[in-house]
Amino acid sequence: MRHPLLKELAIMEALRSRPSGMLTYVLRNILAGADRSLTTRQVHAKLRLLECEGRVQKVPSCSARDHAWAVKEPAPIPVRDRYYLTRCEHCGWRGSSEQCPVYRGWDDADVGCPACHQSFLCDEIGEGA
Incomplete structure (x- = not known):
């Protein structure tokens, strides 16, 4: 119960x-x-x-x-120079933008989530978030 x-x-x-x-x-x-x-x-x-x-x-x-x-604290996520730490607002995935697929549109490009394949990623999050 x-x-x-x-x-x-x-x-x-x-x-x-x-x-x-x-x-x-x-x-x-x-x-x-x-x-x-x-x-x-x-x-x-x-x-x-x-x-x-x-x-x-x-x-x-x-x-x-x-x-x-x-x-159990999660291990730190390595992020190389030109990439940033990001989080998916849809499924909660966190990681480097280096791992994310880029969806190119007619006039811009969106970074997608590698876990759920949605385009709900925050632009950038700090290490403490």
């Missing part, structure tokens, strides 16, 4: 508040507050799904019985 407090955004924000890692039951206590209907098992199941998606990872903990979890 899905629990209303078990939102991915809330989990990711809580984990980012402690970059060294957080035990499952501590995360459960932060998410639940006074509501005792959210169980550690539900939180652990959600964390396992996020781990499969590559968004969180297990990190060493002081506890022998429980896992500590942390946000």
Whole structure:
């Protein structure tokens, strides 16, 4: 059963508040507050799904019985001199404009997304975006 407090955004924000890692039951206590209907098992199941998606990872903990979890930061994207870092507004792909196909029109050219083949790329995004 899905629990209303078990939102991915809330989990990711809580984990980012402690970059060294957080035990499952501590995360459960932060998410639940006074509501005792959210169980550690539900939180652990959600964390396992996020781990499969590559968004969180297990990190060493002081506890022998429980896992500590942390946000898995994406590797930096290499961008060569004349290219720029870009993001697709349609599917969320991020990468160098060097990887993008160019669709030439009658009077201009659009840079397309190599993942979804749409032309929804932001012109340029900063490293922190």
